[in-house]
Amino acid sequence: MIIQMKRQEFDSLADEALFNACFKPLILDYKSRMVKQTENSSMAKELFYKELTTGQKALFVFHVYYDHAIESKAEFYWWSAYFLAQPKIWSAIKVGMQYFEEEPMYLLLEETELVLKRYNCPNPIEKFAVSREDLDRNSELSASINPLYIHFNEIAPLTIKRISDFIRYNHENFVKIED
Template identity: 50%
Template sequence: MFDSLEDKALGGACFEPIIPKIRGKNNTVKTQVYKQLTRGQQALFMFHVFYNHASKSLAEFYWWSAYFLAQPKAWSEIKVGLRYFRADAMLQLLEEMEGILKARNHPNSFGRFDVSYKDLDNDSELLASVSPLNTIFHEISPAILKRIGKYIRNNPSEFIQFEN
């Protein structure tokens, strides 16, 4: 099965078993589970947490970028994960998105998180800034998913346990 999965499916197959361990749990449990992961699993987890949400639409790309930026530790871990996989194009894209959001005084904590999916409908300048990045996000994602899949295939012990 390992060799028969396409790259995107392979990354997902390595990511999915982590979800039940954290779904509906408090932040302490989530942090404990995260710390128990290998560096590769952490990188894969943070990539997929962002990618799986942000890839759904322009509004989702915008909102989830702002959501994670309002959690500096999580945003940093997403970028660490991208560096781990040497996903430089995606890292550069997220840094550009970060610059746009910071320039517009988007929240950097949940204390004042008031971002809405409708923001893009109500702000043409914001839409004009974010839309091209979303397009690039979708253009570069297949290559990054392929890179991650190749990394998993070359380093399976970081991501899965084979049973006898």
């Protein structure tokens, strides 16, 4: 599932544009497969994921998390809890940050996990009962999440830059360059 790109386009893309260009074909393929899937979507998800390179896996899981979590403090809280309730996904996001040698975001994920566990998150996904409104109902929880979300917003652009730099120097895991 390596995307093809002309050398000139690859070299001219800004960091966020490269980050998105390598992700877009993956998410489109994923969504297409999910639409076609009528019965066992978890099996289809696993098959899709297995077809990705290690780099694409790392990019895919982080990008999905980032796209949702960046929207607001409530979204950051909910999506972090949601993925934490699915240990394979949460672990994949953290492993992805290690793959990209992205320690600041990895440490933030670890800290977020500790805070969520302090507030009895996650339940197993089958019993997932986290609500975005939890932050309105629990001022202590909200106060604990707020600095994490602020920090997420501060470091996310640097994470995207470092992931893009990684892609530039290891493009064969993401892009086939055509001259």
